[in-house]
Structures are given as C-alpha cells and as structure tokens.
Amino acid sequence: MSATATDPGEEANLLAAEYVLGTLCAAERATLEREAATDPAMRSMIAWWEARLAPLAGLAPATTPPASLWPRIQASAWGVAAPPMRLLAPAADATPRVLGFWRATTAVGFALAAAIAGIAVYRPAPPLAPPPLVTALVPLNQQTPVFLASVADDGSAVVRPLTGVTVPLDRDLELWLLKDGASAPTPLGLLPASGAHLAVGTLSGHGPGKILVSLEPRGGSKTGLPTGPVLYGGGI
Amino acid sequence: MATATREDAGGNLAELLARCAAGDRAAFRSVYDLQSARLYGIALRLTRQPALAADAVHDAFLQVWQRSSRFDPARGQPEAWLAGLLRYRAIDLLRKRGREDYGFEPAEEVDREPGPLDQLASSEQAEALRRCLEELDENQRRVVLLAFVDGLSHSELATSLKSPLGTVKSWVRRALIGLRRCLES
Numbered sequence: 001m002s003a004t005a006t007d008p009g010e011e012a013n014l015l016a017a018e019y020v021l022g023t024l025c026a027a028e029r030a031t032l033e034r035e036a037a038t039d040p041a042m043r044s045m046i047a048w049w050e051a052r053l054a055p056l057a058g059l060a061p062a063t064t065p066p067a068s069l070w071p072r073i074q075a076s077a078w079g080v081a082a083p084p085m086r087l088l089a090p091a092a093d094a095t096p097r098v099l100g101f102w103r104a105t106t107a108v109g110f111a112l113a114a115a116i117a118g119i120a121v122y123r124p125a126p127p128l129a130p131p132p133l134v135t136a137l138v139p140l141n142q143q144t145p146v147f148l149a150s151v152a153d154d155g156s157a158v159v160r161p162l163t164g165v166t167v168p169l170d171r172d173l174e175l176w177l178l179k180d181g182a183s184a185p186t187p188l189g190l191l192p193a194s195g196a197h198l199a200v201g202t203l204s205g206h207g208p209g210k211i212l213v214s215l216e217p218r219g220g221s222k223t224g225l226p227t228g229p230v231l232y233g234g235g236i
Numbered sequence: 237m238a239t240a241t242r243e244d245a246g247g248n249l250a251e252l253l254a255r256c257a258a259g260d261r262a263a264f265r266s267v268y269d270l271q272s273a274r275l276y277g278i279a280l281r282l283t284r285q286p287a288l289a290a291d292a293v294h295d296a297f298l299q300v301w302q303r304s305s306r307f308d309p310a311r312g313q314p315e316a317w318l319a320g321l322l323r324y325r326a327i328d329l330l331r332k333r334g335r336e337d338y339g340f341e342p343a344e345e346v347d348r349e350p351g352p353l354d355q356l357a358s359s360e361q362a363e364a365l366r367r368c369l370e371e372l373d374e375n376q377r378r379v380v381l382l383a384f385v386d387g388l389s390h391s392e393l394a395t396s397l398k399s400p401l402g403t404v405k406s407w408v409r410r411a412l413i414g415l416r417r418c419l420e421s
Contacts, residue, residue: 026331055362060281
C-alpha cells in the first residue's frame, strides 16, 4: 500500500503501529484517532500496519456466535422488533389464533375481534415473573415522552420511539446509564431513531439511576462520555 | 465456514458490502452469514468474554450497516477491513470496561508458545509476516502475538509475562521496528 509513503518520524510511526497492535490505553487510542482524523500521513501509516499485520487475525479460530446476536444486530440496525420480551409476547402469539374465527366477518368485526382477543388473552395470564420496568425518556424540562424504555429483570431492555424522531444525517443518538451518585455516565450504545435492544445483563446490578440520550457525531462519542447535548432522560 | 468458500467470497464480499451501502438488507444478512463466525472468533480470543465479544461483533456490524460506504475496495481486502472494525471495537470495549469486571486472569489464561504461526494462512502477505516474525527474538515475537491476537495492553503484557512494564514496552517497540524493517524490504 504505502510502504514508501511519507516518513514523518519514528515516534509517529511506532504510535501508529502500537495503535494497530492494540497495546495503547483508552486515552492514547482516543488521542491517536483524533490525530488520524485530520492527518492523512497518520492515516496512511495506520493503513500500512493494518495491511501488514492483518494475517494475524486468522490465528483466532472461527466460532459460531450466539443465536441471539443476529436479532440484536437487526434490531439496532433497522429497528426491527428484537426477540419478543415478556411484555410483547402474548399479543404476538395469541391474536392471530383468535382472529381465525372472525376471518369471514366484516372489517368492523375484525377490529372488534382484535379488541376482544386482547382482553381475553391478557386477563387470564398471570405474570410469572416481575413485569419489565418501564420508564419514559422525556426531553429535559418537558413532559411528553419521546422514547419508552422497558427494562426486564434480566437486565435487558428495549427502547422504542413513541413518536417520529429525526436525527441529522451526520449525527447519531447515543444511550447512557448514569448511576445515582456516579460522576460520569457509561455508554450503552447507539440509539437508532427506530429504537434499540440492549443485551441481557446490560442494566442488571445497577441501582437507581437515569437513562440518558445524547446527540453525538455519527458512530457515537469517541471519548466514552457524552460530547453533545443530552436530549432525553428518564429514571430507572 | 470452510476456508475454500471464504477464499471465493473475497470478491463477493466486496460486492455485498457495496450493496449494504445501498441499503440492501439481504446483502447485510449475507455478510453476517459469511463473516460472523470468523469475527466472533477474533472477538472471543481478544476479550475472552462471550458477552463482551458479542457486544463487539454487534457494534462492528452496526458500523458495517451505517458506514459500509466507507469500504474502499482499492484500499484493501474486505475481510481485513471487517476484522479491523471488529478489532478496534473489541479493544475499545476492553480498555473501557476492563477485564477485571469479568474475572479475567491473564497469567493463567495466557500460556502459549509462539507455535501458532504455523496456522497463518498461506497468502503472500501472511508468508512475509511469518518470515519477519520468525526473525524477531522470542520475547519480541510473543508480545506481538499476545497483543494483536489476545488483546493484551502494555500493562497486561507486563503482568502475564512477569516482566517490568518498561521492559515489555521496549520489547514491543523493538519488535515493531524489526518488523517494519523486514516487511519493507
């Protein structure tokens, strides 16, 4: 690639190599990424090392990922409903079964059937486990919720939009957890305008706190802390 | 995934990534089918923690979907590009969240002789890298492998190799200088 490219100094080249190798700490990595964003020479040194060291990645044996991974990626990328959580499962399972009886009836009857099905299904099903904790994420100093976060007792969560959310093309929303008493939030990943699914365990073991949503550059904050305005928040 | 089909997939993969950039969901699924086991394997080896590895693969694929337009076939192999995205994400997660939270004990986990070099693929680049790694002394070769493949930071290298931090840092630097000289020639 660029083996004979500019040679702006031993130190910069070794830093690029250590970045690719992965030995730098979080702060050093972040500094170098900022530098690379504006310095083509640094980018080409990184590319040189990436290409040369890439074959080493083949030393790790391929391993089939857990089956839950694809639905989770799908949910994050497209906002497709993630594997149904307890809150949502009864409606998805039961409605079509009851509707079969009404299939030949009018559209009005159809709508009515859906309503009845909802009642009939929900009433006799006693909750076997604690229901998910639901919290509304609202704009600061306002009351109308924009996202709804359902946190299950296994620490997974689904965050859904309640209204159309528009995000500038060059920006992403990012989710954060701010534990009560903590001085800084921890990142929970990007929040597509269509919603997100947080993996099992993401929110377990955390006492009371807040879920925050900030506006970040595309791909999310590079610093591990919100760099843009916090748009929405809600307590858990 | 068989190695044979992966070789064929190189050009195919670049095409699939181009289709992802155009918003083709079926292409995105195909990229996942072709690459998820390889990438999850890399992430698992780096993090030694299934939950963290899954997070890294999730984030990397999200980046593929959101930034696939950034893959430039002229600049490299699609497989290397994907592995790069994944490795940086896994390392970022590792450095931010730390291994301690997951009960990671490098000293026990990492007890490896630099034998695995034999398993490097037989591409021209892999041959060059193998030859150059073999020219390094044992400590230098070991820190490169433990860092790149197992994701150990400077301080983790020092702990697991029971050597002072300064010594380990200088092994890394001398290894990199030696590799560069050898790979450039």
